Amino acid sequence: MQKISPSTAIDHLPHLAYDSVIFGFSGTQLKILIMEYHNTNIFALPGGFVLKNENLNDAVRRGLKERTGLDNIHLEQFYTFGDADRNNAEPMRTILVKNGLSPEKYHWMLERFISVAYYALINYKDVVPQPDALSDSCRWYPVNALPPLMMDHALIVEKALQTLRDNLDRKLARGNLLPPKFTMKELQQAYEAILGTSLLRTTFQRRMLSLNLLERHEKQYSGGAHKAPYLYSFIRFEAS
Amino acid sequence: MQKISPSTAIDHLPHLAYDSVIFGFSGTQLKILIMEYHNTNIFALPGGFVLKNENLNDAVRRGLKERTGLDNIHLEQFYTFGDADRNNAEPMRTILVKNGLSPEKYHWMLERFISVAYYALINYKDVVPQPDALSDSCRWYPVNALPPLMMDHALIVEKALQTLRDNLDRKLARGNLLPPKFTMKELQQAYEAILGTSLLRTTFQRRMLSLNLLERHEKQYSGGAHKAPYLYSFIRFEAS
DNA sequence: CTATTATTGTCACGAATTGAGACAATAGGA
DNA sequence: TCCTATTGTCTCAATTCGTGACAATAATAG
Numbered sequence: 001m002q003k004i005s006p007s008t009a010i011d012h013l014p015h016l017a018y019d020s021v022i023f024g025f026s027g028t029q030l031k032i033l034i035m036e037y038h039n040t041n042i043f044a045l046p047g048g049f050v051l052k053n054e055n056l057n058d059a060v061r062r063g064l065k066e067r068t069g070l071d072n073i074h075l076e077q078f079y080t081f082g083d084a085d086r087n088n089a090e091p092m093r094t095i096l097v098k099n100g101l102s103p104e105k106y107h108w109m110l111e112r113f114i115s116v117a118y119y120a121l122i123n124y125k126d127v128v129p130q131p132d133a134l135s136d137s138c139r140w141y142p143v144n145a146l147p148p149l150m151m152d153h154a155l156i157v158e159k160a161l162q163t164l165r166d167n168l169d170r171k172l173a174r175g176n177l178l179p180p181k182f183t184m185k186e187l188q189q190a191y192e193a194i195l196g197t198s199l200l201r202t203t204f205q206r207r208m209l210s211l212n213l214l215e216r217h218e219k220q221y222s223g224g225a226h227k228a229p230y231l232y233s234f235i236r237f238e239a240s
Numbered sequence: 241m242q243k244i245s246p247s248t249a250i251d252h253l254p255h256l257a258y259d260s261v262i263f264g265f266s267g268t269q270l271k272i273l274i275m276e277y278h279n280t281n282i283f284a285l286p287g288g289f290v291l292k293n294e295n296l297n298d299a300v301r302r303g304l305k306e307r308t309g310l311d312n313i314h315l316e317q318f319y320t321f322g323d324a325d326r327n328n329a330e331p332m333r334t335i336l337v338k339n340g341l342s343p344e345k346y347h348w349m350l351e352r353f354i355s356v357a358y359y360a361l362i363n364y365k366d367v368v369p370q371p372d373a374l375s376d377s378c379r380w381y382p383v384n385a386l387p388p389l390m391m392d393h394a395l396i397v398e399k400a401l402q403t404l405r406d407n408l409d410r411k412l413a414r415g416n417l418l419p420p421k422f423t424m425k426e427l428q429q430a431y432e433a434i435l436g437t438s439l440l441r442t443t444f445q446r447r448m449l450s451l452n453l454l455e456r457h458e459k460q461y462s463g464g465a466h467k468a469p470y471l472y473s474f475i476r477f478e479a480s
Numbered sequence: 481c482t483a484t485t486a487t488t489g490t491c492a493c494g495a496a497t498t499g500a501g502a503c504a505a506t507a508g509g510a
Numbered sequence: 511t512c513c514t515a516t517t518g519t520c521t522c523a524a525t526t527c528g529t530g531a532c533a534a535t536a537a538t539a540g
Contacts (some may be wrong), residue, residue, distance in 0.1 A: 013254075013352075013354070014253075014254060015253050015254070015256065016255065016256065016354060050322070050354075052352070053352075054324060055323045056320065056322025056354060057322065077320060079317065080317060080320045081296075082290070082295060082297065082356065083295045083296065084293050084294055084295050114253070114256060114290075114296060114356075116320050116322065116354075166407070167406070
């Protein structure tokens with residue numbers, strides 16, 4: 001949730017929110033940005049609301065920019081969660097109270113919300129996560145060690161992962177999960193972290209090269225006592 | 241759009257709608273249900289609104305039931321369209337006027353709508369399309385010969401097709417595009433209509449059989465002067 | 481300077497899958 | 511009984527994939 005003021009209710013479309021599953025990759029781990037609300041032990045995906053005259057996609061881009069400082073990120077919408085009972089008013093009431101806001105004045109926040117979910121693949125190192133008005137932290141958590149999430153956010157993460165997993169080739173190539181240049185090993189580790197399986201090195205390398213999505217650059221001398229790997233980058237095609 | 245009354249505005253979530261791309265298959269053609277509004281020459285996808293306490297998915301199911309009489313149909317949500325300018329008030333105003341409804345009273349229908357889009361694969365023969373209060377026809381049109389559609393509905397159809405095309409195997413097996421029993425040729429024609437390409441008969445047959453999704457039944461004696469084909473049906477797995 | 485070691489890029493070979501045609505087995509009609 | 515259109519299956523080559531082998535390093539240790 002983004003900056004909140006009493007006017008938020010009238011500036012924004014009612015009953016509509018978005019949530020974002022922001023993936024990052026560090027070492028061998030796939031991570032997600034998770035927010036924690038002040039003094040509540042309540043964890044949630046970063047989300048926000050849509051201005052009355054704003055494109056839905058722009059609203060999410062705006063939120064992501066506030067959260068990560070990053071612009072021009074490839075966002076992919078993957079599902080809209082619309083069960084009537086997905087909003088449990090209790091945690092939100094707690095969040096308001098602990099933030100010194102009156103649940104009466106902010107009653108609109110306790111109502112039902114339909115949430116459009118997006119995911120983004122961003123470069124872990126480029127980001128300094130920014131908590132927002134209601135939350136005191138916005139941190140990376142490994143996907144397989146998430147804190148308990150409020151409402152249906154665990155389900156949203158699960159669906160994001162499922163979506164990401166199929167046609168992963170194209171998705172990784174468009175996102176920014178890896179730095180601009182990376183080794184084949186790093187690429188393989190990213191695949192393995194996302195798919196949750198281990199892959200055969202030689203087969204993987206052959207398949208990646210045959211996709212014609214990679215450009216080969218100079219070698220990377222890591223200081224290790226072994227052959228230096230090539231660096232690769234994705235060949236970027238026009239925005240479709 | 242479904243039944244409309246002055247109370248619709250307060251019974252439903254504001255600014256939220258759904259649209260459905262209902263696919264049917266007849267002969268060799270893939271078709272879609274399209275509505276035409278009374279005396280307007282305005283064509284649109286069947287859609288509707290969501291009750292304040294209704295699950296989004298249930299709202300769509302309800303609309304589909306009204307439109308086709310069919311229950312228990314596999315619906316798949318595929319995208320939410322949220323551009324601020326996707327709603328052009330003019331056609332909707334025309335529709336209201338031509339239906340003898342005052343644009344002032346029904347002003348909420350002219351506002352911005354976010355629309356969650358679903359597709360369904362249903363058996364052409366099971367359906368007697370039902371127009372709703374505002375429309376005078378609800379008819380099948382071949383996907384490649386659609387009338388000009390209002391707003392961004394052509395885009396919605398395009399995206400539905402794109403979505404349907406990948407992982408078509410699983411999707412066809414879950415939907416009801418074909419009758420309960422069908423020949424291999426009918427199955428191939430459905431694939432070809434959806435993918436827009438022609439497929440090799442022998443390769444297709446081998447691939448289909450190797451998927452272990454089909455059960456073989458008795459032969460169909462069509463009256464034609466040639467070998468009778470087997471009938472097949474999809475093996476239905478538990479709902480996931 | 482040479483031997484050692486961990487890694488990486490590539491190749492080789494059999495297994496599995498796919499493309500494309502051949503062919504036998506019908507179900508009627510002539 | 512023969513003919514024809516269609517269907518089910520097989521074959522063979524082409525391609526892709528799983529798997530291991532192997533040579534080419536980039537330091538480090540002796």
